[in-house]
Structure formats: structure tokens, C-alpha cells
Amino acid sequence: MTALAFAAQTLRIAIPYLLAAVGGVISERSGLIALGLEGYMLGGAFCGAVASFYGGSAWIGLAGAAVGGVALALLYAATAIRFRADQVVVGIAINLLVIGTTRFFLRLAFHSSANSPRVPGFGAERSGTGVLSLAGNPLVWVAIASVPIVAWLLYRTPFGLRVRAVGEHPDAATSVGIRVPRVRYRAAALSGVLASFGGAYLALDQHQFSAEMTAGRGFIALAAVIFGRWDPFRAALACVFFAAAESLQIQLQGSQAIPSQFVEMIPYALTIVALAGVVGRAVPPAALGRPVE
């Protein structure tokens, strides 16, 4: 296994994490807990696969994924903002909702309880796992570009300033004329699009949707958001680190050096360590999870 192949495999694993984590950063910075990332990803994967199947093109699939992600994110935002529901409860429920809904419509649309038929993806069929197939996948470039773009958006634009303001001190933001709900809706929609692309990447890369195919990746992305202390660049670094650990574990699988279960634990254990303040304290946005009057 060459270093290049290892890097390619790491990148391949990191792409969905990157997209979801960057979306999670925007959502949490605006004060909306990003517990629904897993659901947005799974919803994006399903809508992406269905749209790609019926539209006959991966680009249509991508559009379908975005629609699904935005719809879910706005449902979450509406219950949290308009109805002031508890964000933790609704976030968990969104994930359950998507698991059930995708399985239900999988049976309705494709008469299968496990997976969809083959759908068009990006690039040639069976282009292999090499660097070239990665470079030919536009979602890879979207994911890589999303990190600096979101950082620029958050730190260098009026919109980003508002997002951070409503996440830290919504009352102060209101007092200077910022419409807090509107900013949070937009942040939620953006996070929905990005996370759904992460899910669409999985479905289009494997040329099919399978039930619960995101398998907890949304929670790893959430772990990266927290471990990266709510900053797009640091969250991206965390994603790459988690992906490298997974990639290493796949390499070591033959030798049985480290049981896979222990590698699975790494992102979660590091997040707890970060929250406990062992290596510098992870302090969330002040108004995270708080509804506004």
C-alpha cells in the first residue's frame, strides 16, 4: 500500500464527514444543535438515489438530495424556532423519522426493504478506488472547497457575522435589528444542503441506496464539529484525522493488530476528552439549543 493510495482512501472516507461537519458548524454557530446531521445525510442519500434513478443523471440526484436535505432541515428549524420545541428531542426524532421514512418509501418505490436498484453516479462505472476516480467526482471538490468557503462566510461576510451573533447572544442581535429566526432558518437550510451532499456522495459513489447506509456518520461529523471547536478548518482537520484512523484500521484488518471496534471508538472518545477540557476546553456557542422569544 503506497502513501498515495492511503491518502486517497483517507480522502474518500473523509468526504461525507467533511460535508456534514461543515454543515454542522454553520447550524451550531447559529444556535441550532446539529443532532439531525445523521438524518439529513440519510435523507440526502435516499433522495439523491431516487432522483438519480428517475432523472438518469447524478446531477439530478444531487439536486434531489439538496431538496431532501433542505426539507428536513427546515422541518427541524420550524419546530425548534416557530414552536420552540426542545432541539435535542426533535433532533433525535428527525433521525428516527428518516430511518423509517426511507425504509417505507424504499419498499413503495423499489419493492425492496434493503436497497435500491443501481443508479447513475459520477464518472465511469467501476472506475476503481484510485486517485483518478476521486478527482473525477465533483462532490470531492465541493467538499474540499466547502471548508474555506464556509470559513469565509462565517468570518468575513455580514451573513456570517449575523449567524455568530444569533448563536452567541440572540437578544443582543435582536436589539440591533437582526431577525434571529430568519438567520437561523437560513443557517439550518445551508447545513441541510451540505449534509445531504455528504449522504448523496455515499449513495452515488456506491451507485445505490441501502437502508441506514450512513451508519452513524452524521454523529462522527457532530463529534468532529465539537472536537474542532465549532471552527470549519479545525472541524475539517478532525474529519481527516478520524478518516485516517479508519483507513489505517482497514489496512490493519488482515493483521488483527487493533480490533476494529477500538478504532470505531476514537472519534467519540476524543470528543468526550475535548468536552472534559483535558486538552483545552471546548466551549459551545453561548445560545446553543436556546429558543428565542
Next chain:
Amino acid sequence: MRRRAADEAIFPAVVALLVAAIVGDALILSFGQNPGTVYRLLIEGTWGNAYGLGQVLYKATTLTFTGLAVAVGLRAGLFNIGAESQLAAGGFVAALVGLVLPSGLPALVTLPLYVLAAAAGGGAVGVLPGVLKAKFGAHEVITTIMLNFIVLALLNYLTAAHLKVPGSLHTAEIHAGALPRLSAMFAPFHGSAANVVIVIAAAASVLTGWFLFRTRRGFELRAAGLQPEAAEYGGVNVGGVWTRALLLSGALAGIGGLNFVLGYKHYYEEAFASGAGFLGIAVAIVGRNHPLGVVLAALAFATISQGGLAVNAVVPKQMVDVLQAVVIIAVAASVPGVRRMLRTAR
């Protein structure tokens, strides 16, 4: 006051029921079926016969434990999302004890041991986020979610590497003091998994209610949940309350593991919790964190869940997963509104 509390408990449930009925109808119609027929099948397959009822009771038993676990946490102002792994850990530790115990022991000796073992397993997983919160201020929502993944991976490793029967995902069978099924006492339940752990669940609900509303520790716990600063000022050690609340919460979820491990299969199996921990959140919310409400909500969610299997031939059973999620969202979304409405109406 009492009247308002009742209104506050009932309105969101009614809203949730209406929303669930609308969504359910839409799903059934999208599958080209008649909603009336499907609902009739659902009732017949659950409360309509002894086997179905037995299965509902079995599922409600686990949900009562996880619901109580989440409710105790919420009364202390803490969100325990970790009931899933605490349930698994409780079942795992109980299974370990069961595999070690000699098989001749009477149930009177083994049952307390099993309850203690399961409580210790769940409590150990539960207390960790409590300590992290009290000592470092680490948010319990995130730490319990992360611990779910860590603990389940650890249990999977231990089972896969050391305990499983080759070719399966479960441990060897436990022979020491297996708990009798309800069908042993009441024949029509034959075939259903309902077992005497349901009695422990009933006792746990009563004891939890007594603890929360009739003891000083329970009062401290609720005070810390309602207004931590005021409780601290009143002499309550809030950090200690948090730690004890999550210890108790984890222990309750852990005892729930007995239902599957000792009451039903007589072995520990990977992923036996299968979402019952997460559903505990829904049970606690719909049951308004009151032990009696939790029991009723557990019965309701168990009915929906068993009902899904009853209608599976006509409509995919995933319909009920969707309905469960819809109920949670509808209740969560209507509670603040109902509370405000009642406040202005007074």
C-alpha cells in the same frame, strides 16, 4: 394547579394522536390500502388476542425501564440520551453473572443478584456522564451520545472476541435461575415473550415515583432540575445531584436489560437493545416524566411497535417507525405552545 398539570399532559398527546392519524392515513393510502382495514388489523394483532397482548406487555416492560431512566434524568434537568447503551450494558453484566453462577440456585437467590448486576452495569455507564458534567461541565447530551457508540463497540468487541457461541452473535445459554414467562401462569400467553420482569418494571415505577415525590433526595433532584442556581443557594449540592441522578437513570435502564437477557432469550446478544433506549426518550416525553405517564406511554409505544408487525403483510412495518417519530415531534412541538396557552387562559 393539579387541573392545569392534567391539561398540560393531555393536550399535547391529543395533538400528537391527530397528527399521527393524518400521517398514518397518508402513508397507508400511498400504499394503496384502506386505512380502516389497516387500523383494525393493528388493534386485532395487539390487544385483540392473548399472544399479541403478551408481546405488547413484553415490549412495554423494556420501554418502561428506559422511559423511567430518561424521566429521572429530565426531572434533574439532564438529558440522558445514553439509555440505549446503558440497557445493553445492564443486560451484558447480568449475562456475565448468569454464566458464572451454578445452575442449581433458586430464583429467590439469583433474581436479586441479577437485578444488582444489571443495575451496576447500566449505572456504571450512566454515572460517567454525571461525573463529567459535575466535574468538568461537559454537556451530558453529547457525552451520552458519544458513550453510546463507545460502550456498544466495547460490548460488541467483548462478545465477538471472548463470549460468543461460534457462528452466532450471542453468548452461551444461561441456566442459573432463568425467569419464568407469563405463559407458565396464564396459558393463552403461549409463545409470547412476556415474563416476570414485568413485575420488576411495575415495582420500579412505584419506587421511582416514591423516590421522586416522597423523599428528600428526590426533592433535591427535582429542585436541581427546575432551578439549579436556586437549589444550590438552598443548600443542595447540584453536582452531586447530577451524578446521582444519572447513576440512578443508568441503573434503571440497565435493569431493563433483564427483560431480554433473562426473561426472553436467556443469553446476551449483540444489539439486542435495538432502539428501545432511544424510544425511552419518546416514552418519557409523552409520559411527561411522571412514572404513571411513563407506564401508559410505554404501553402505547409498545402497541404501535407490535402493531407494525401485525400489519406488515399489508403495509410495510416501517410505517410505525415513521409514526413514532411523528408523535415525538408533534408532542415536542406542541408542549411549549400548550403551556403558554394555559398560562394566558388563567
